[in-house]
Amino acid sequence: MPSSSLFTVFIPAFHHPEFLRQSIQSVLSQTHRNIELILIDNGALPDVKKCLSEAKESDARINIISFAENQFSFDDPHLMIHVCWNAALQAAAGEYIIHLSYDDMFSPDYLEKMIALFDENPACTSAAGLPVGINIDGSRHDSSFMGGNSRPRYVEGYILALDRLRGGKMFQAPGDIFTFRRETLIAAGGYHRSLEDSQLFGIVPFGVSGFDSSAYKLWRYHDGQLNKELANAGIFTTASAESLIRDWQLEGRWQVFGEDVAREVISVFRQKEAKAASAIFVRNLSAFRFGACLKTFSLAWRFSGFWASFHWRSLPKLLWRYRRHFASNALKFMGMQEHVRRLTGGPRAAKR
Secondary structure (H helix, E strand, O other): OOOOOOEEEEEEOOOOOHHHHHHHHHHHOOOOOOOEEEEEEEEEOHHHHHHHHHHHHHHOEEEEEOOOOOOEEOOEEEEHHHHHHOOOOOOOOOEEEEOOOOOOOOHHHHHHHHHHHHHOOOEEEEEEEEEEEEEEOOOOOOOOHHHHHOOOOEEEEEHHHHHHOOOOOOOOOOOOOOEEEEEHHHEEEEEOOOHHHHHHHHHHHOOEEEEEEEEEEEEOOOOOOOHHHHHHOOOOOOOHHHHHHHOHHHHHHHHOHHHHHHHHHHHHHHHHHHHHHHHHHHHHHHHOOHHHHHHEEEEEEEHHHHHHHOOOOOOHHHHHOHHHHHHHHHHHHHHHHHHHHHHHHOOOOOOO
């Protein structure tokens, strides 16, 4: 018998109404009909405000939370999560809750399959489907996450988190994908600025996690994605990760699995964040974005793990990873220099 549980989905909106309409429609057309859709007007542009208003008028299941100003700053890139997402959490009435980005979509039975995971196993506190990449036009992206999500229908959450931390293949997703019982999420601390890490290492480990590979969360790849913009600006999440360790007393939470495991989690967690920062540094260096390199350095220099990533054994691996990126950008850079010389009448590079 189909579940009658109320399911809350929330979507923050600021720009790109063409994507937003598709995102909203993917929620309203779910096979599970008992839905509360919260649309967040995050200081949205006029055409997006119009889209939100039209959506609310079309379906009684929609509510809107409005902010007069956009809750985003490159100085605090995860302010939106802290403010907007937690506002949605406090307003939500559903037993279950999940975030959907303005440019992503659900497969038609996604919510139904998430609820089934909770109904089948009372110990289940988090649930996820399979992330599937799509292009700007909705066609399948050439990336695949199936190989990185090789896990059974149910698994102890701490095993899933440790496998991810140790480089296993049980979990891979480009953003937040977990559905939670709303009360579980509130009790854990809500939505933290260090979003993905707070969920995977601060909530999921302390219960059973469900997985249905036939339920698709469609991630759209396109220019202007926030994660790309942040990386290109040299901004990374180590500071947010450190605040997560402190704010949520992460090492203390993991003590239930033993002191050695708790220490390992915090140590490896910090190492991975530092490696991510160094990778952003090298990627921007290979793209000749020197201002972004300086930004990363200004944020990361005080973290020992950042320097460790530039050890004589690890630096060549980083440079090798971005060798093609560097070569491509070097050619573009030289081409631009040649164009400048032609415009200014300066000396031209000799041909070989």
